[in-house]
Amino acid sequence: MVEEKKPIKDELSLLILHADRVIKSAQFAESSKSECIELAKQADHLSNKLRSALHLVASSPLFYDRPLRRVAEEISNTLHRALTLVRKCRHGTGVFCQVFSITTAADFRKVDTLLQSSIADVSWVLSVFDPEGDVNLSMPPIATNDPILAWVWSYIASAHMGQLQDWIESANSLCSLAVDNDRNKKIIIEEGGVPPLLKLLKDGSSPEGQIAASTALRNLGNDPERVRSIACELAVPIIVQVLVDSPMKVQESVANLVSIMAEMNAEVREELGKENATKPLVTLLSMDVAMEESKHQTSSHSKPPVKTSIHSIVQRNKDLSKNPFNRIMNQSSSLSSSSSSSSYDGSSRHSRKDREAESPEQKLRLKISCAEALWKLCKGSVQNCRKITEAKGLLCLAKLIKSEHGELQYNCLMTVMELAYVAEGNTDLRRSLFKSNSPAAKAILEQLLLLVNQETSPELLKPAIKTIGYLALTFTAKETRIIGCLVPHLSHGNTEVGSEATVALCKFASPENYNREVHSKAIIEAGGVAKLMNLRKIKNMDNENIVHELVLLCYLALNVGNSKALEEERVLIILEGAARSVVPQYPGLRELFFKAVHNLTLYQAGDRTNSHTNLNRHLS
Numbered sequence: 041m042v043e044e045k046k047p048i049k050d051e052l053s054l055l056i057l058h059a060d061r062v063i064k065s066a067q068f069a070e071s072s073k074s075e076c077i078e079l080a081k082q083a084d085h086l087s088n089k090l091r092s093a094l095h096l097v098a099s100s101p102l103f104y105d106r107p108l109r110r111v112a113e114e115i116s117n118t119l120h121r122a123l124t125l126v127r128k129c130r131h132g133t134g135v136f137c138q139v140f141s142i143t144t145a146a147d148f149r150k151v152d153t154l155l156q157s158s159i160a161d162v163s164w165v166l167s168v169f170d171p172e173g174d175v176n177l178s179m180p181p182i183a184t185n186d187p188i189l190a191w192v193w194s195y196i197a198s199a200h201m202g203q204l205q206d207w208i209e210s211a212n213s214l215c216s217l218a219v220d221n222d223r224n225k226k227i228i229i230e231e232g233g234v235p236p237l238l239k240l241l242k243d244g245s246s247p248e249g250q251i252a253a254s255t256a257l258r259n260l261g262n263d264p265e266r267v268r269s270i271a272c273e274l275a276v277p278i279i280v281q282v283l284v285d286s287p288m289k290v291q292e293s294v295a296n297l298v299s300i301m302a303e304m305n306a307e308v309r310e311e312l313g314k315e316n317a318t319k320p321l322v323t324l325l326s327m328d329v330a331m332e333e334s335k336h337q338t339s340s341h342s343k344p345p346v347k348t349s350i351h352s353i354v355q356r357n358k359d360l361s362k363n364p365f366n367r368i369m370n371q372s373s374s375l376s377s378s379s380s381s382s383s384y385d386g387s388s389r390h391s392r393k394d395r396e397a398e399s400p401e402q403k404l405r406l407k408i409s410c411a412e413a414l415w416k417l418c419k420g421s422v423q424n425c426r427k428i429t430e431a432k433g434l435l436c437l438a439k440l441i442k443s444e445h446g447e448l449q450y451n452c453l454m455t456v457m458e459l460a461y462v463a464e465g466n467t468d469l470r471r472s473l474f475k476s477n478s479p480a481a482k483a484i485l486e487q488l489l490l491l492v493n494q495e496t497s498p499e500l501l502k503p504a505i506k507t508i509g510y511l512a513l514t515f516t517a518k519e520t521r522i523i524g525c526l527v528p529h530l531s532h533g534n535t536e537v538g539s540e541a542t543v544a545l546c547k548f549a550s551p552e553n554y555n556r557e558v559h560s561k562a563i564i565e566a567g568g569v570a571k572l573m574n575l576r577k578i579k580n581m582d583n584e585n586i587v588h589e590l591v592l593l594c595y596l597a598l599n600v601g602n603s604k605a606l607e608e609e610r611v612l613i614i615l616e617g618a619a620r621s622v623v624p625q626y627p628g629l630r631e632l633f634f635k636a637v638h639n640l641t642l643y644q645a646g647d648r649t650n651s652h653t654n655l656n657r658h659l660s
Contacts, residue, residue, distance in 0.1 A: 048105040051112045052094040058119040059087035062126060069129035075148040076126050082155035083122060086115070089162040096169055104200040106231050107168065107193040111161040111182055118154040125151050157181035164190075168197045188224055191217065192231050199236035207240055208249045215256035225260050234260070234273045241294075242278045247287045254282075254293040258300050267305040276308070280315045288398050288406050291324060295409035302416035309417060313424040318417060322431040325410045327395075327403065329439050404448065411440070411451035418458035422469055425462045429473050429480070434459070438483035441491075450500065453491075456484060457503045460510035474514045485511075492525040498534040505529065505537065509544030517555045523548065523562035530571040535585065542572075542588040549595035560599035569596065569605045573614075587626060590618050594629075594636035601639040612640040 066080035097103050125147055164180035183190035192214070199210040214233055217224045228234075234257070240246075241253035257275070261267045279301075283294045298317055302309040414433065417424045428434070433455075440452045463470040474481045491504040508522060515522055526548075529541035545568065548559035563569075572589050593611055596603070606612075615637050623630050 045109070048103070048108060048112075049094060049097055051109065052090055052097065055112060055115050055119065056087055056090045056094070058116070058123065059083045059090065062119060062122045063087070065123060065126045065130070069126055071129045072148065073129075075145070076129055079122055079126060079148065079151060079155065082152060082159065083119070086119075086155060086159050086162070089159055089166070090115075092166055093162055096166065100169070100201070102200060103169075104197050104232065104236075107197070108162075108165050111158070111165055111180075114161065114182055115158045118151070118158050122151050122155060168194050169201055188217065188227055189231070192224075192227050192233065196228075196231060196233050196236060199240065204246055204249065207236070208246065208252050211237055211240055211249065211252035211256050215252065215259055218256060218259035222263065225263070225266060228260060229266055229269050234270050234275070238273055238275055238278050241282055244282075244286065247290050250282060250286065250290045251293045254290070254297045258293075258297045261297070261300050261304060264305045267301050267308050270301070271305070271308045271311060276311050276315050276317075280312070280317045280320070283317065284320045288395065288402050291320075292402075292406045292409045295321065295324075295406070295413045298413040299409070299416045302413065302419070306420065309419065309421055310423060312417060313421060313427055316427065318414065318424055318427040318433070319431050321410045321414050321417075322428060322433040322436060325407055325414070325440070326432070326436040327407070329436055329443075407440075408448045408451060411437075411448055411455060415451055415455040415458055418455055418462065420462060422462055422466050425459050425469060425473065428455075428459070432480070434473065434478075434480035435483060438480060438487050441484075441487045450503075453500060453503050453507075456488075457507045457510070460507045464510040464513065470511075470514060474511055476514070476516065481514075489521060489525055492529070498537050501529070501532075501534075501537050502540050505540040505544050509540070509547045512544065512547035512550075512553055512559075515548075515555070515559075517558040520562060523559060523568075524566050527563060527566035527568045527571065530568060531574060539585045539588060542585070542592055546588060546592050546595060549592060549599060551595075551598075556595070557599045560596050561603075563592075564596060564600060564603050564605045569593070569603075569609045569611065573609050587622060587629070590615065590622060591629070591632065594632050597636040597640045602643040606640065607644050612637060612644055615640070 060083075062083040063080045066076040066083070069076035093108060097105070097108075161180045161182045179187055179190055183193075195210040195213045195217075198206045199214075202210065214228055214237070218228060237253045237256050240249045241257070243249065257270060261270055279294055279297060283291055283298065286294070298312060298321070302312055414428060418428065437452045437456050441449055441456070444452070459473060463473050474484075476482075488504050488508055491500055492508065495501050495504065505526065508526065523545070526541050526545055529537055530545075532538045532541065545563055547553065549556050549563060553559065572593060593606075593615060597606060597611060597615065600606070615633060619633055619637075623633055
């Protein structure tokens with residue numbers, strides 16, 4: 041068990057008592073009297089400094105005690121040596137006592153130096169907490185071998201005790217130190233630098249200070265353990281609260297902080313989701329986006345519109361007042377939240393008029409940051425994926441993919457890709473997010489097809505094709521457009537795009553897909569087999585890409601082995617040849633190759649006996 045630290049006041053009181061003991065023992069010295077008197081003077085000076093420190097601690101309820109605790113440890117060792125030395129000078133009458141109490145001038149010089157260093161250390165601590173003084177960048181003796189330690193102490197102390205401007209400057213200084221190297225980050229966190237940064241972030245009186253604090257925290261959080269340490273200081277509720285109701289430039293900075301924390305630590309990612317960080321992100325992302333669903337998407341069996349009565353209006357306003365987040369979504373106004381429950385109480389420091397006055401450039405930067413934060417929050421998290429779609433996030437993402445370009449479009453597309461990736465491995469999520477009659481899912485599919493058909497940038501083509509592949513299990517046999525969009529990319533000039541198209545088509549033809557036979561026929565009818573053959577002839581692709589092509593050919597052979605296209609392209613010979621080179625490197629494919637070749641031999645003319653013999657020889 042970790043021993044509890046004593047209150048710093050108790051530590052200082054004990055040190056003062058030890059210093060007084062040194063002084064009293066020096067008065068009874070019978071040898072080296074002059075040296076003992078000098079030590080007593082140093083001990084008295086140190087005792088006075090410690091009393092000043094004790095007074096400072098007693099008058100400051102939020103005293104930052106890390107440097108004083110480190111100094112106190114050194115002082116305790118020094119006073120112990122001094123007391124031992126002066127006691128040796130109190131001789132007994134026997135020769136034996138005189139022999140074992142011998143002291144030298146070097147002993148006194150060493151202890152005297154240590155006492156002077158202790159005095160200097162306490163003086164430095166007192167100067168750091170002087171409200172009239174500047175941030176102390178001098179080097180106390182305790183930090184001579186590690187100057188960064190003194191700087192960190194000074195900046196953190198200034199953040200605790202200084203005025204708002206000093207607080208902001210300290211946050212910027214800690215941010216600069218954190219940029220330099222990981223060791224500085226570790227020191228800042230170990231020495232208690234996170235709490236004052238979070239306090240500054242929470243304080244809404246200075247957007248400049250909030251940005252400085254969030255930037256410093258972002259620079260500290262480039263490691264899973266450090267992100268966990270930040271979260272352990274109850275950072276998540278504060279981050280969500282600030283994200284809900286702050287000026288846009290602050291929200292942008294905090295959204296970037298959410299991105300790095302969500303990316304670095306999966307536990308913190310889930311914690312952010314529990315605090316409902318997704319709701320304000322989706323709301324900010326949907327700013328100025330018409331979220332109404334198109335009329336043609338409304339069911340033909342919809343109920344006729346109900347006449348609005350005074351009673352219904354009153355009731356609706358009551359409902360909205362009970363659920364401020366719904367009111368905010370309807371009015372596109374700012375959010376506010378409580379810290380732990382993430383319920384929105386409607387109190388807003390930042391008015392709608394202030395938001396409307398923001399520049400388009402600022403709004404765009406905010407949306408880019410929010411989209412990236414949602415992307416990182418989605419990774420591997422079923423909970424966060426559900427929360428995003430519950431807040432109409434999927435429809436918002438579809439609209440932005442359609443209307444935007446550049447980084448915002450890319451971040452939105454990557455968010456959709458992560459949603460689809462998680463949904464691929466979770467049946468319930470897949471059915472709820474991407475059900476065929478969902479307007480949001482239809483809107484996403486339309487944008488994916490547009491990108492795959494019209495986009496030329498590999499940076500957008502790759503995630504769009506991947507997303508379609510992750511959704512392969514959701515498409516019905518009647519959905520014939522998908523295959524026709526993917527097959528042409530098998531021969532794409534960019535090798536990575538071609539590989540992604542192959543992998544995606546494998547998901548359509550794999551044994552896990554209920555509609556594999558229909559999809560396989562569609563691949564063949566779209567010229568997929570010929571493209572795979574040409575791709576292997578004209579490109580010097582790596583083994584992994586070749587394996588994807590061969591797996592797809594195996595699936596086609598299993599699903600539609602009687603296809604003339606497979607016979608004409610001599611797929612049987614290709615697969616038999618691959619058994620010699622590929623299967624030994626990928627033993628897990630042995631059974632798949634065997635079944636594919638066996639199925640082809642049932643439909644294609646030729647010496648089936650020799651085919652089986654050759655196959656068994658190569659796969660054995």
